[in-house]
Amino acid sequence: MIIGLDVGGTHTDVVLLGKEGLVRQIKVSTNPSDLFATVLNGLEKITEDVDPGRIQRAVLSTTLATNRIVQQRMPEVGMIISAGPGMDPELFRTGPHYHVVKGGIDHRGREIAAIDADEIHKVVDVLEKKGIRYVGVVSKFSVRNPAHELAIAEILGKRFEKVFLGHRISGALNFPRRIATTFLNASVYPIHKDFFEAVVKSLAQKGLKLPIRILKPDGGNMRFASSIDYPAQTVLSGPAASVMGSVAFAPQSDTCMVMDIGGTTTDMAMLVNGVPVLDPAGIKIGEHKTLIRSLDTISIGIGGDSVVRVVDGKIHIGPDRMGVAMAYGGPVPTPTDAIFILGIGEGGDLEKARAGMKALADELQVDVQTAAQQVFDQACQTILNEAGAMVERINAKPVYTVHELWEGSRLQPRHYMVLGGPAPWFAKGLARLGDCPVEVVPRWKVANAIGAGLARTTCEVTLFADTEQEIATAPEEGFNKTIPSSYSKADATTMALDLLRRKAIARGANPDYLELEVVDAMEFNMVRGFFTAGKNIRVMAQVKPGLIHGYDPIAEKIMDDHFV
Numbered sequence: 127m128i129i130g131l132d133v134g135g136t137h138t139d140v141v142l143l144g145k146e147g148l149v150r151q152i153k154v155s156t157n158p159s160d161l162f163a164t165v166l167n168g169l170e171k172i173t174e175d176v177d178p179g180r181i182q183r184a185v186l187s188t189t190l191a192t193n194r195i196v197q198q199r200m201p202e203v204g205m206i207i208s209a210g211p212g213m214d215p216e217l218f219r220t221g222p223h224y225h226v227v228k229g230g231i232d233h234r235g236r237e238i239a240a241i242d243a244d245e246i247h248k249v250v251d252v253l254e255k256k257g258i259r260y261v262g263v264v265s266k267f268s269v270r271n272p273a274h275e276l277a278i279a280e281i282l283g284k285r286f287e288k289v290f291l292g293h294r295i296s297g298a299l300n301f302p303r304r305i306a307t308t309f310l311n312a313s314v315y316p317i318h319k320d321f322f323e324a325v326v327k328s329l330a331q332k333g334l335k336l337p338i339r340i341l342k343p344d345g346g347n348m349r350f351a352s353s354i355d356y357p358a359q360t361v362l363s364g365p366a367a368s369v370m371g372s373v374a375f376a377p378q379s380d381t382c383m384v385m386d387i388g389g390t391t392t393d394m395a396m397l398v399n400g401v402p403v404l405d406p407a408g409i410k411i412g413e414h415k416t417l418i419r420s421l422d423t424i425s426i427g428i429g430g431d432s433v434v435r436v437v438d439g440k441i442h443i444g445p446d447r448m449g450v451a452m453a454y455g456g457p458v459p460t461p462t463d464a465i466f467i468l469g470i471g472e473g474g475d476l477e478k479a480r481a482g483m484k485a486l487a488d489e490l491q492v493d494v495q496t497a498a499q500q501v502f503d504q505a506c507q508t509i510l511n512e513a514g515a516m517v518e519r520i521n522a523k524p525v526y527t528v529h530e531l532w533e534g535s536r537l538q539p540r541h542y543m544v545l546g547g548p549a550p551w552f553a554k555g556l557a558r559l560g561d562c563p564v565e566v567v568p569r570w571k572v573a574n575a576i577g578a579g580l581a582r583t584t585c586e587v588t589l590f591a592d593t594e595q596e597i598a599t600a601p602e603e604g605f606n607k608t609i610p611s612s613y614s615k616a617d618a619t620t621m622a623l624d625l626l627r628r629k630a631i632a633r634g635a636n637p638d639y640l641e642l643e644v645v646d647a648m649e650f651n652m653v654r655g656f657f658t659a660g661k662n663i664r665v666m667a668q669v670k671p672g673l674i675h676g677y678d679p680i681a682e683k684i685m686d687d688h689f690v
Contacts, residue, residue: 127176129184129336130579131168132367132572133161136389136431136450137547139575140168142176147684151572161188162324169334178334183634186350187341187367187578188321191314191360195412200313204258204286206249207305208265208274210239215266218302220309220414223258225249227278234592234662235271235599246281254285260315262308264292266301270590272601288315295356296417297588297602297666298408306414310358318357322350339583339634343409343420345370345402345671346584349634358418361411364574365393365423369402371577372543372567374673374684376400383513383539385556386574387546389431390447392509394516395423396537402671403520403537406645419586421671422520426512430462430548434501436489441504452482459483461505462548467498471551506555513542541565545573568684576684583635586645586668589622594660600625615649615663622665630669639675642667 128143133156142150154168165186173181204223209215210230227249229241253261261282265274272293282289290311292304329336338350343362353360368386376382378400386393396403402421409420427445435442443461451462453474459482465471466479480494487497521536542560544553545567557564567573591598593613599606603625609617623642631637646666 127181128579129169129172129181130187130367130575130577131165131172131184132187132364132574132578133164134364134388134574138164138168139572140172141569141572141575141579142172143576143579148569148572148576151569151575153571162321162328165325166328169329169336170332173334173336178336181336183337183339185339185341185347185578185581187363187574188360191318191357192362192364192411195310195314195361195414201260201316202256202258203309203312204253204256204261205305205309205312206246206261206263206278208241208278209301210266212266213301215301215305218305220305223253223256225252229265229274231265231267231271231274233267233270234595235267235590237271237273241274241277243277243281246278250282250285259287260290260312261286261288262290262292262305262312264301264305264308267299268293268304269297269299269588269601270599288312288319290315293601294604295358295602297586297600298417299664300408300417303408303415303417307358307408307416307418310361310411310414310416310418311356314357314361315354318360319354322354325350337634341366341370341578341581342584343418344404344584345373345421345581346669347578347581347634348583348585352633358416361418362409362420362423363578365395365425366421366581367574367578368393368545369395369397369421369423369577370581370673371545371573371575373397373400373402374576374580375568376543380540381537383517383542383562385509385513385542385544385546385552387509387544387548387552388429389450389547390427390429391425391445392428392512392546393423393425394513395421396517396520396539397543398537424512424516426509428461428505428508429546430465430552431456431460432505434459434461434464434486436486439490441486441490441500443501443505443508451479453479459486459501461501462551464498464501464505465548465551467494468502470502470554471548502555503559506552506559509552510556510560513539543567545570547571580673582641582669582672582674583630583633584669584671585626585629585633585635586666587622587626587629589618589625589663589665589667591618591663591665592660593663603629611660613661613663615647615661615665618663618665619644619647619667622667626667626669635669636675641670641672643670 131140137153208229230239275291292308339347341363345366372384384395405422408417432444450456451460463479487494541563549570553564589600650662
């Protein structure tokens with residue numbers, strides 16, 4: 127059996143999945159100030175009267191790291207940057223405790239300027255006096271040679287609670303993005319560590335020994351224990367859960383738009399032949415462009431509980447939320463209130479919804495029914511407009527899915543898949559105003575949690591080889607090996623896939639059903655004078671994001687129950 131858990135802004139959804147399909151589903155209120163208590167409450171309820179020995183794993187999707195970054199509620203972090211000649215690293219400053227020091231590595235991994243140990247010691251003293259506890263260390267081209275980062279870390283010793291090294295965070299070549307990614311890992315580490323320790327301790331006290339994993343933004347998962355060294359890998363796991371909850375039910379030969387409509391936001395993504403579109407360069411969160419691989423998603427501030435206002439005679443919806451709809455006792459009118467008045471949805475106090483909408487109707491100088499229709503139509507049209515803008519943005523650049531490059535292809539969704547609490551209600555408006563059929567995802571209220579539970583373990587490896595220096599390295603993995611001068615791209619590919627297999631198994635992947643692929647393989651001749659001196663080779667490989675092996679019977683049973 128598998129547990130899937132998705133933390134939302136209003137509710138946390140938890141499902142228990144088995145061969146018989148969806149065994150149990152529950153919702154618990156989300157406490158934003160105590161998310162780990164929310165998670166534990168959900169796990170306790172979903173496992174009530176269930177033998178923990180029958181549970182193979184639990185996969186969590188959390189907004190904890192994302193919220194801290196977006197709300198800029200992060201601790202002060204020290205950054206030590208060694209750049210060498212070239213672009214001024216001050217252009218990538220992350221905050222007040224940002225120190226650029228001597229030292230340089232070139233693109234082949236050769237030292238061109240040594241670090242100054244005395245300078246590093248002085249920086250360490252300054253950071254300690256400022257009370258800094260978390261530090262990121264990034265050297266340009268450290269993915270080719272991490273010697274400077276390792277030397278700086280040696281000087282830092284145990285004087286800080288946690289030190290993050292850029293070459294361990296990502297093996298991709300992009301100095302500015304590696305700085306930002308290392309900074310974010312150091313920034314969200316303390317809150318993620320507290321969350322991790324609280325969950326593990328509380329589960330142990332209750333005798334629940336569950337293998338726990340956490341969802342990543344690329345739609346895969348990793349062992350909860352592994353996430354402590356890569357806490358920024360948990361950002362945007364909520365939208366990823368939305369996508370994976372749709373993949374199980376998506377057509378395998380079509381293009382569709384996934385819309386997860388919640389209380390506060392609507393998250394959107396594209397599927398091509400049942401496969402999510404990927405942002406290969408790395409996500410941007412807040413002001414930070416990172417090297418964190420992610421599904422290509424957007425989030426807009428419109429949901430069922432968004433505040434509806436009249437400003438200068440026009441309706442404005444969101445992006446803020448001040449609680450539940452007035453029909454449920456909330457303080458302000460929302461699209462959900464409009465839905466109840468129109469008779470599209472069921473539940474709630476209709477008179478309270480009318481009272482809230484009456485104030486808006488008076489400002490618009492229309493009757494309550496007309497005001498409700500205008501609010502609902504505008505909410506649906508805004509979602510459709512943003513979906514169209516996303517399609518145009520995706521088509522303006524090369525389109526990558528998690529499996530392949532769709533070069534020269536122009537994507538256009540042929541239908542929409544909607545999920546989330548108010549999905550069936552919004553589906554009616556989207557179908558009427560849009561130009562595509564609209565399908566409600568089975569078990570739409572908990573589809574995110576289903577997606578989290580069924581997600582596959584994923585990871586990546588980047589291998590570099592220099593045949594002149596006769597060395598192959600994967601600094602992110604702490605790997606280096608002497609190679610012969612005859613070493614080829616094919617040899618590098620074999621080595622990279624072997625490293626990837628071992629890494630994936632260590633992170634919890636099923637060794638019998640690993641889908642590995644090479645996403646990039648390049649080879650350059652290095653020339654001295656008029657002669658080739660050797661080859662520079664780079665191979666990037668990944669475990670394909672997707673759903674676990676054997677999920678089909680579970681999905682089919684959920685689908686059957688949906689149409690009963």
